[in-house]
Amino acid sequence: MKLTIALLAGDGIGPEVISEAVKVSDAIAQKFNHEITWTPALTGACAIDAVGVPYPDETHEICMKADAVLFGAIGHPKYDNDPTAPVRPEQGLLLMRKKLGLFANIRPTFTFPSLIDNSPLKRERIEGTDLVFLRELTGGIYFGEKGRKDDGETAFDTCTYTRPEVQRLAKKGFELAMTRTKKLCCVDKANVMETSRLWRETVQAMEKDYPEVTVSYEFVDAVAMRLVQWPNSYDVLITENLFGDILTDEASVISGSMGLMPSASVGEHTSLYEPIHGSYPQATGLNIANPLATVLSAAMMFEDAFGLKEEAEDIRAVVNKSLEQGIVTEDLVVKGGKAYKTSEVGDWLVANL
Amino acid sequence: MKLTIALLAGDGIGPEVISEAVKVSDAIAQKFNHEITWTPALTGACAIDAVGVPYPDETHEICMKADAVLFGAIGHPKYDNDPTAPVRPEQGLLLMRKKLGLFANIRPTFTFPSLIDNSPLKRERIEGTDLVFLRELTGGIYFGEKGRKDDGETAFDTCTYTRPEVQRLAKKGFELAMTRTKKLCCVDKANVMETSRLWRETVQAMEKDYPEVTVSYEFVDAVAMRLVQWPNSYDVLITENLFGDILTDEASVISGSMGLMPSASVGEHTSLYEPIHGSYPQATGLNIANPLATVLSAAMMFEDAFGLKEEAEDIRAVVNKSLEQGIVTEDLVVKGGKAYKTSEVGDWLVANL
Ligand SMILES: CC(C)[C@H](C(=O)O)[C@@H](O)C(=O)O
Numbered sequence: 001m002k003l004t005i006a007l008l009a010g011d012g013i014g015p016e017v018i019s020e021a022v023k024v025s026d027a028i029a030q031k032f033n034h035e036i037t038w039t040p041a042l043t044g045a046c047a048i049d050a051v052g053v054p055y056p057d058e059t060h061e062i063c064m065k066a067d068a069v070l071f072g073a074i075g076h077p078k079y080d081n082d083p084t085a086p087v088r089p090e091q092g093l094l095l096m097r098k099k100l101g102l103f104a105n106i107r108p109t110f111t112f113p114s115l116i117d118n119s120p121l122k123r124e125r126i127e128g129t130d131l132v133f134l135r136e137l138t139g140g141i142y143f144g145e146k147g148r149k150d151d152g153e154t155a156f157d158t159c160t161y162t163r164p165e166v167q168r169l170a171k172k173g174f175e176l177a178m179t180r181t182k183k184l185c186c187v188d189k190a191n192v193m194e195t196s197r198l199w200r201e202t203v204q205a206m207e208k209d210y211p212e213v214t215v216s217y218e219f220v221d222a223v224a225m226r227l228v229q230w231p232n233s234y235d236v237l238i239t240e241n242l243f244g245d246i247l248t249d250e251a252s253v254i255s256g257s258m259g260l261m262p263s264a265s266v267g268e269h270t271s272l273y274e275p276i277h278g279s280y281p282q283a284t285g286l287n288i289a290n291p292l293a294t295v296l297s298a299a300m301m302f303e304d305a306f307g308l309k310e311e312a313e314d315i316r317a318v319v320n321k322s323l324e325q326g327i328v329t330e331d332l333v334v335k336g337g338k339a340y341k342t343s344e345v346g347d348w349l350v351a352n353l
Numbered sequence: 354m355k356l357t358i359a360l361l362a363g364d365g366i367g368p369e370v371i372s373e374a375v376k377v378s379d380a381i382a383q384k385f386n387h388e389i390t391w392t393p394a395l396t397g398a399c400a401i402d403a404v405g406v407p408y409p410d411e412t413h414e415i416c417m418k419a420d421a422v423l424f425g426a427i428g429h430p431k432y433d434n435d436p437t438a439p440v441r442p443e444q445g446l447l448l449m450r451k452k453l454g455l456f457a458n459i460r461p462t463f464t465f466p467s468l469i470d471n472s473p474l475k476r477e478r479i480e481g482t483d484l485v486f487l488r489e490l491t492g493g494i495y496f497g498e499k500g501r502k503d504d505g506e507t508a509f510d511t512c513t514y515t516r517p518e519v520q521r522l523a524k525k526g527f528e529l530a531m532t533r534t535k536k537l538c539c540v541d542k543a544n545v546m547e548t549s550r551l552w553r554e555t556v557q558a559m560e561k562d563y564p565e566v567t568v569s570y571e572f573v574d575a576v577a578m579r580l581v582q583w584p585n586s587y588d589v590l591i592t593e594n595l596f597g598d599i600l601t602d603e604a605s606v607i608s609g610s611m612g613l614m615p616s617a618s619v620g621e622h623t624s625l626y627e628p629i630h631g632s633y634p635q636a637t638g639l640n641i642a643n644p645l646a647t648v649l650s651a652a653m654m655f656e657d658a659f660g661l662k663e664e665a666e667d668i669r670a671v672v673n674k675s676l677e678q679g680i681v682t683e684d685l686v687v688k689g690g691k692a693y694k695t696s697e698v699g700d701w702l703v704a705n706l
Pocket residue numbers: 090093245544545574
């Protein structure tokens with residue numbers, strides 16, 4: 001297969017973890033006789049520095065033409081203390097999501113047997129957890145009208161959803177549930193928000209098309225609790241943008257394997273794959289960041305974007321092997337173990353594929 | 354002291370846990386020579402059943418005239434599956450908050466040494482946790498304009514905040530921080546929401562009035578993570594209504610002592626004290642619900658609403674004693690222990706005061 005992949009390394013440790021995912025992808029391509037063309041493009045703080053905007057048109061063109069986008073991380077501390085600065089890396093992220101129509105963010109949380117003791121939760125609480133969030137990514141309060149009134153003394157944000165926006169996200173949720181344990185949880189705040197009531201009634205109306213799927217409706221505050229208490233009671237969860245932002249981050253730390261969690265954003269055009277962790281500025285350039293979440297994001301890309309399941313399985317298998325053998329970066333080292341460098345982990349994966 | 358307390362038992366287990374708090378309060382009043390007049394009033398599902406609305410005017414009058422309100426819980430399963438029903442118990446709650454001007458909800462999360470193993474978190478993660486959320490309770494998306502457009506196909510909710518609304522909540526946060534470790538965390542989503550930017554700039558401008566307080570600004574998604582990872586790194590947190598709803602519920606389960614957590618809502622008129630747990634319909638009438646969160650809410654009431662610190666300390670001391678001696682309801686029983694009834698726990702507290 002001939003594959004063109006847009007490579008958006010981004011900021012901070014982005015370029016370092018992306019390098020390793022490229023190495024591993026190239027090795028897999030060679031093994032299975034595929035030909036990958038990587039097209040690097042700027043986004044985030046590095047794009048602001050270079051061309052003044054965080055998601056340049058040129059980058060968008062490259063993404064639109066590619067078969068998939070592999071994304072690192074964006075964000076730089078110089079913007080952190082001033083969320084009101086006129087140009088910020090996050091704006092690039094939001095613009096990219098909107099322009100690529102990436103309406104569904106898919107974020108699995110699962111456990112690795114060898115890492116279960118890294119979890120802040122007790123073993124019996126976290127064991128067996130294997131859930132997936134589908135977070136709506138191009139609507140809600142992120143993109144609604146917002147501003148100031150009364151000489152700046154009053155601020156407002158509008159959360160808006162249309163029925164078709166809910167339907168297309170929910171459809172992906174039902175379909176995903178069908179491939180798993182057929183359990184779907186719709187997370188909302190229907191006792192307070194009108195948008196949530198639209199979500200709930202829309203999902204309820206779709207239930208008849210998926211008679212095998214058991215759907216539950218839970219309030220976002222209740223889910224925030226149960227994720228800590230009994231994460232393994234969930235399977236597929238669908239929710240709106242802001243709730244998804246909060247809950248997927250909460251879910252990401254319960255497994256203790258945050259440095260390993262991949263994600264995908266899919267929608268109307270090219271799909272995008274990225275680790276869920278951020279740009280981790282303190283570690284930039286030190287060759288210590290964990291590349292595995294990005295490598296596993298590449299695996300998701302092979303499977304979901306290219307339909308190359310065997311390739312994906314091979315990547316996951318070698319990652320598992322590296323975990324079992326303790327070929328890991330410092331964040332995953334257990335007492336007495338050795339901390340490998342970012343690039344050493346990548347090299348080991350390639351050598352063991 | 355002569356004290357008039359409005360007694361809003363509410364639904365489900367509300368009346369059962371309230372009874373025990375009344376017993377304990379009466380015993381304390383007797384010991385310290387106070388005279389309490391309890392004025393019961395309807396709210397929630399029971400008020401809908403009786404008079405058609407969840408927060409009747411008469412109840413409001415009683416609350417306005419009282420020195421404090423002691424509240425049980427509201428909610429009934431017959432409304433749970435239909436958040437669009439025209440009259441619902443939660444509406445009573447929201448109306449009550451608004452009409453009583455209860456703009457600050459104070460929710461501590463702390464650990465009891467004897468209960469630490471109940472936490473879903475590992476001991477080393479949760480030990481020493483002692484944080485307080487101040488959640489804004491009468492603004493934001495809960496009370497903004499909301500509705501439908503396009504023949505019901507589009508729904509919207511508006512989140513609005515004014516600078517004075519932020520100031521009065523933040524002021525309470527700074528003041529509380531001054532009585533504790535002088536650490537204040539402002540939780541927002543200033544990288545996305547305009548209301549959050551107003552929050553942040555308002556709190557930033559207040560910093561100079563409290564030079565001893567160290568203020569940090571964190572995004573809501575990051576806080577949702579760190580609450581699970583390092584809850585003991587927080588002290589006082591302030592936040593807007595919806596974030597507070599989600600995060601305080603998340604925080605409530607990390608200690609493993611949810612059945613023990615009290616809360617207060619304060620503002621322009623009479624203050625209100627209530628356990629953070631819900632109406633727990635499955636347990637209604639079984640005399641098994643844990644009354645301690647309500648008893649500890651009464652302690653908060655004595656201290657904060659009436660300035661009766663010694664009385665509050667006495668209540669807390671006897672609650673601690675009951676925990677140490679295992680005089681607890683089934684939710685807190687450790688292996689081999691005996692499960693006491695709701696009323697037995699209350700009786701024991703009274704006998705041991
Ligand atoms: C950086 C920020 C705008 C973004 C979001 O809130 O969506 C991030 O938290 C995420 O989840 O990808």
